[in-house]
Amino acid sequence: MPRPDLSVVVPTYNEAEIITTTLEEIATHLRRLGLKGEILVADDGSGDQTLERARAASLGDTPLRLLPAERNMGKGDAVRRGVLAAQGRFVLFTDADLSTPLTELDRFIRELEAGNPLVIGSRKLEPEKVSRRQPWPRQFMGRVFSWTARRLLHPEVADFTCGFKAFRSEVVDTLFTPLTLSGWAFDAELLHVARCRHVPVLELPVAWANRGATRVRLRRDILVSAGGLLRVAWNGWRGRYDLRPDQST
DSSP states (O other), X not given: OOOOSEEEEEEESSOTTTHHHHHHHHHHHHHHHTOOEEEEEEEOOOSSSHHHHHHTOOXXXXXXXXXXXXXXXXXXXXXXXXXXXXXXXXXXXXXXXXXXXGGGHHHHHHHHHTTOSEEEEESSSSGGGEEEOOOHHHHHHHHHHHHHHHHHTOTTOXXXXXXXXXXXXXXXXXXXXXXXXXXXXXXXXXXXXXXXXXXXXXXEEOOEEOOSOOOOXXXXXXXXXXXXXXXXXXXXXXXXXXXXXXXXX
């Protein structure tokens, strides 16, 4: 079977209400772009009908792979499993609710084809493109998180947590095998690994609209995410993410 042009990884957790529409939209957009694609649903231990409805989606000739987890481990774990299992020349992970519309993918593909190894979406560079904002607790947490992450980990990145990131396949192992976090701070660890391993990051402004109820528990999640950032900074200081002589990007 020919290698896919693009693998689309969709991390899921109890997304039964939207997963069919999401997968069918992705398959339709891949055909519109003329890309040979595959879709990977990296499920994080859903307790609803997410996997059954994903399996029943009408995707035409677009292959679908389901990657279930036995229990809930966190979005970072799901994304990591999905990306490392991808077979495409390019790999995208996107949130199941498609908060960033698939029309943004066109620019990302052009940048990947031009040789950029890591392209990430940003809601910060052109905030006017955000049509529906998150509830204020999530906005507050996101601002604090990004401010801290810029100072500790990667000062050149504006938006660490936008769930729309794409990669050339040759940097996937370099970026994802060192990851240790499975929770909310995994994006920050990923981008810090990129900095430590000299993988350039191209940040593009994207359209974005909040499409779901927040699951943030402010006090707990601030403490967990802060702990994650400190752990990543400590790992970086110890050289855990540095390239060894036998590694390359």
